[in-house]
Amino acid sequence: MDWYTIISNTLRSGITQQAIIFALAAIGLNLHFGYTGLLNFGQVGFMAAGAYGTGISIEEFGMPLIPAIGVGLAAGVVLAIILGYPTLRLRADYLAIVTIAIGEIIRFTVRAAALSDVTGGSNGINGFSNEFQSWNPLSGGKTYGFNLFGRINLRFTGADLWEMFVGWMLVFLCVFIVWRLVNSPWGRVVKSIREDEDAATALGKNVFQFKMQSLILGGTFGAVAGIFYAVQQNSVQPDNYGTQQTFFALTAAILGGLARVWGPVVGSIIFWMLLSAVENILIELIDAGIMPDWLMERSQVGAVRFMLVGLTLMLLLVFRPQGIFGDKREIAIDARK
Amino acid sequence: MRASNEQPSPESGDDAVVEFGRTAGGGGAGSMQKEWPNPAKGSFDDVAWEPGVAKPDPILVANGVVRQFGGLRAVDVEHLEVQRGAITALIGPNGAGKTTFFNLLTNFDTPDQGTVVFDGEPASGVKSYLLAERGMVRTFQLTKVLAKMSVLDNMMLAAQEQRGESMWRGLIGGWNGQETDVRAKALEILDQFNMTHMQDEFAGALSGGQRKLLEMARSMMANPRLIMLDEPMAGVNPALTQSLLGHVKRLRSEGITVVFVEHDMDVVADISDWVVVMAEGEIIAEGPPASIGANVAVQEAYLGSGAAALSEELHEVVEHPDHFHDATATDLGGEHR
Numbered sequence: 001m002d003w004y005t006i007i008s009n010t011l012r013s014g015i016t017q018q019a020i021i022f023a024l025a026a027i028g029l030n031l032h033f034g035y036t037g038l039l040n041f042g043q044v045g046f047m048a049a050g051a052y053g054t055g056i057s058i059e060e061f062g063m064p065l066i067p068a069i070g071v072g073l074a075a076g077v078v079l080a081i082i083l084g085y086p087t088l089r090l091r092a093d094y095l096a097i098v099t100i101a102i103g104e105i106i107r108f109t110v111r112a113a114a115l116s117d118v119t120g121g122s123n124g125i126n127g128f129s130n131e132f133q134s135w136n137p138l139s140g141g142k143t144y145g146f147n148l149f150g151r152i153n154l155r156f157t158g159a160d161l162w163e164m165f166v167g168w169m170l171v172f173l174c175v176f177i178v179w180r181l182v183n184s185p186w187g188r189v190v191k192s193i194r195e196d197e198d199a200a201t202a203l204g205k206n207v208f209q210f211k212m213q214s215l216i217l218g219g220t221f222g223a224v225a226g227i228f229y230a231v232q233q234n235s236v237q238p239d240n241y242g243t244q245q246t247f248f249a250l251t252a253a254i255l256g257g258l259a260r261v262w263g264p265v266v267g268s269i270i271f272w273m274l275l276s277a278v279e280n281i282l283i284e285l286i287d288a289g290i291m292p293d294w295l296m297e298r299s300q301v302g303a304v305r306f307m308l309v310g311l312t313l314m315l316l317l318v319f320r321p322q323g324i325f326g327d328k329r330e331i332a333i334d335a336r337k
Numbered sequence: 338m339r340a341s342n343e344q345p346s347p348e349s350g351d352d353a354v355v356e357f358g359r360t361a362g363g364g365g366a367g368s369m370q371k372e373w374p375n376p377a378k379g380s381f382d383d384v385a386w387e388p389g390v391a392k393p394d395p396i397l398v399a400n401g402v403v404r405q406f407g408g409l410r411a412v413d414v415e416h417l418e419v420q421r422g423a424i425t426a427l428i429g430p431n432g433a434g435k436t437t438f439f440n441l442l443t444n445f446d447t448p449d450q451g452t453v454v455f456d457g458e459p460a461s462g463v464k465s466y467l468l469a470e471r472g473m474v475r476t477f478q479l480t481k482v483l484a485k486m487s488v489l490d491n492m493m494l495a496a497q498e499q500r501g502e503s504m505w506r507g508l509i510g511g512w513n514g515q516e517t518d519v520r521a522k523a524l525e526i527l528d529q530f531n532m533t534h535m536q537d538e539f540a541g542a543l544s545g546g547q548r549k550l551l552e553m554a555r556s557m558m559a560n561p562r563l564i565m566l567d568e569p570m571a572g573v574n575p576a577l578t579q580s581l582l583g584h585v586k587r588l589r590s591e592g593i594t595v596v597f598v599e600h601d602m603d604v605v606a607d608i609s610d611w612v613v614v615m616a617e618g619e620i621i622a623e624g625p626p627a628s629i630g631a632n633v634a635v636q637e638a639y640l641g642s643g644a645a646a647l648s649e650e651l652h653e654v655v656e657h658p659d660h661f662h663d664a665t666a667t668d669l670g671g672e673h674r
Contacts, residue, residue, distance in 0.1 A: 177508060185499040185516065186507030188486075192494050195483035198445070202477070203495045203559055204469035205502075213504045259485075333484045333541035 001288050004151040006280040013276035014269040020167035021229045025249035026264030027174045028221030034258035035182055036214040037194030039092050042099030043222045043249050048106045048241040049075040050223030051230035055125040060118055065131040069227055076223025080216040088211045103243055111238035124237040132231050136162040163232045170228060171265055174221050179261045190214055257323030266324055279305040373590040377423035377610045386624035389416035396421040396563055396594050402441055402451030411437045413618045424595045426605045429615035430639050435598045436478055439567055443475045444468055470497060472562035480548040484541025491540050491551060492523035495558035523558060530554040546577040553584055564588060566597035570604050582608050
């Protein structure tokens with residue numbers, strides 16, 4: 001068993017692009033669900049709106065990257081308004097139904113052959129964000145970093161480091177915005193809406209407006225996640241925007257602790273580290289011949305890791321239902337209500 | 338418009354508030370020792386004891402308000418005026434439409450017909466949160482405390498015109514000074530309600546009676562001109578009831594109009610200046626508390642039509658037991674419908 005590989009792969013997946021993307025998406029979901037009580041099951045729709053908004057602006061309209069990112073963000077805002085306007089006056093479940101549908105609607109629309117001139121159909125749009133790497137102060141092909149304890153590989157290419165740097169800056173920015181807002185009177189109103197809309201209304205709060213603002217801002221964070229995903233991959237693929245992405249992000253938010261500013265970030269890091277650890281341990285067990293052939297083959301690792309991670313998360317939430325950062329007293333109140 | 342909220346409390350009102358806060362001590366028995374001045378005294382002297390009668394200075398006027406649920410006319414109020422500065426009780430048997438009428442007055446429900454005027458301005462069709470901003474604040478039959486927020490946050494939420502409730506201002510700041518004022522006011526009101534020691538507890542951890550207190554205290558934060566209390570004493574133990582009654586009287590002494598729904602006739606007799614009786618959606622009687630018990634229409638509403646006759650029959654049964662079977666079979670059977 002090569003423990004050093006397991007450890008280094010696990011550490012790497014906690015800090016690389018994937019963890020960043022899902023941290024960003026989960027920050028938005030945390031604002032929606034954790035603070036405002038909005039059930040958004042279509043965060044991936046916001047990611048896709050941001051990614052395609054940016055990709056199409058560059059590829060079709062020849063925009064430079066920065067304004068194209070602006071278009072991607074605007075696409076997220078527009079999507080939030082379209083989703084929120086008819087549903088936010090109704091009970092919470094209506095938003096859930098509409099959002100879960102919209103994610104799939106967007107995915108099927110952008111991968112439709114009829115639109116392939118614009119969206120690239122099932123091939124997506126590729127090679128549109130070279131501009132991003134041209135701003136990289138490091139040399140993209142060169143490797144930087146070090147081996148921890150001589151064996152744990154923490155070396156990254158300049159391109160990766162640049163992406164990780166920008167990504168984590170975005171995470172900090174989004175966390176800062178959420179932190180400021182939830183500790184302001186705005187945040188107090190939003191939390192009161194989560195607890196009881198009628199009470200907030202009876203105290204003179206325009207519940208619809210606050211819910212709309214929260215939906216827009218959280219959706220924008222989702223769009224940021226999608227844009228970062230697309231720009232960093234230099235590609236948008238429709239099948240990267242499947243429903244499961246929303247639930248990975250939601251898992252990260254719950255794992256970290258809902259309604260905690262750092263919850264979604266830590267949740268995302270732990271989620272991807274856990275997934276990577278399980279995968280690498282399984283591979284090492286098989287390669288070392290410890291895992292018998294009849295029980296599991298290498299091709300099954302991809303599926304089995306999700307089963308084991310799911311089991312782990314279940315156990316974690318049984319013993320710590322409030323997540324990593326949550327307050328157990330809040331869960332107790334939920335049980336009483 | 339808002340300036341009129343801050344009517345000076347009659348005579349030593351402010352001193353009395355502080356004194357109350359200090360002396361009442363946890364129990365609430367002390368609250369009855371304090372006699373709050375009653376500014377509404379005498380305002381009903383020239384008012385006839387009949388349904389729909391005009392008041393000298395109405396703050397709330399309902400005209401022809403009808404609410405139909407399918408074939409059921411839940412509310413059908415021809416005319417009702419609520420006297421400014423007085424405590425008006427709304428009573429009636431179960432299913433009389435009191436809470437529905439409350440919802441219609443506060444625009445939590447929309448009447449099929451009719452208009453409501455609040456403080457000289459039409460209230461019909463106005464969004465309920467805007468009515469709250471205009472000074473009509475309500476509480477709910479089932480208390481709606483914001484369970485996963487602290488008692489202090491519950492209070493601070495209710496303050497009106499908070500700059501930091503704008504999303505943008507919440508983010509960039511400029512609301513700290515106002516926040517300090519809001520907190521000071523919240524602590525002052527909590528002190529009046531003897532709840533200062535609970536300020537950091539989750540509202541969801543409070544007992545039923547404490548929640549009622551919190552809801553009333555929270556309404557005070559909104560600078561109300563009219564407070565609508567839906568069954569404020571329901572499920573509250575007798576000691577706390579006395580304390581709540583004291584608080585309602587204090588509201589009146591500060592110039593706030595109170596309308597409340599209540600079942601307990603002792604409570605109604607104790608604090609109300611005027612009683613409105615509803616039955617089957619209509620207002621069947623109005624008058625000072627002492628007049629209500631003797632009102633035949635009210636007796637019939639509570640005990641069923643022919644109640645007077647029934648009580649005669651029962652009287653007869655006691656004297657002539659032979660007739661027992663006949664008398665109860667017909668009359669009581671009719672009542673159980």
